[in-house]
Amino acid sequence: MWSYDKILQYPIKIKTPNPGLATKIISQYGGPDGELAASLRYLSQRFSMVTPEAIATLNDIGTEELAHLEMIGTMVHQLMKNATVEEIESSGAGAYYTDHGRGVYPQAASGTPFTAAFLQVKGDPIVDLTEDLAAEQKARGTYEWLINQTDDPDVLEPLKFLREREVVHYQRFGEALRKVQDYLQEPRLFIMPKPDFLRSNELNR
Amino acid sequence: MINNRRLDEMYYSNPEACIPQELVIENVRLAAAYVPYQFMCEVFSPIESLAAGTAFPELFSPYNRKDNENRPCRLSEC
Incomplete structure (x- = not known):
């Protein structure tokens, strides 16, 4: 469950339109190393993570990436909204405009649409944190x-x-990885003393 | 190693100083990645934190467009 604050994490007020730049910044929206991929990666990896600290790190950072997604979408929107069609064409954003107008569509700068192939959930805590x-x-x-x-x-x-x-x-994931490494290396051999009622049975036999 | 030496100079000369990170990682194993733990010391004010993108001075590492530094060095320069 999430709660939403109707405010950007960092203020964005772009005065000069720049559609060419918008179609490059869009890569951080729906590109291979973008915020949408980051958010889905962390929020999905969370379910198979171990240790409370590492689970919370994935949850918190995955949530923050959604706030970054919103910031990037706002930047693309502001860079596009007051640009004329001529400006869009001459800045090289014509291909984007053809498919998406002045809208914000999750794609890479190259035009490749967003795909879950950008991210991985291996279900192994060391693998996932290293990714x-x-x-x-x-x-x-x-x-x-x-x-x-x-x-x-x-x-x-x-x-x-x-x-x-x-x-x-990066620092926080590094710390989470340390916690997980320590947890996975902990010895898990538990020695239970034999209860007295079992011992007396042995003697009676 | 280089970083640790710099931190040594910064903090060991003043034993009272709060050291914002682990300086030695013990029991390291092969084929594993390690990032030193950060410890809470000084923090920026809220408005400074917003401007920097972090509340922690020791984590603030701004980028200043040294794009060309990443090119491979030529034989004459190496």
């Missing part, structure tokens, strides 16, 4: 390549915020 560490690094890398492609501070500031969140999430 999550990689996913955070890939998302950080994507944000850096996006930051390289714009000078608009209205776009840069939210992108930098989201990039730093990936760094923090």
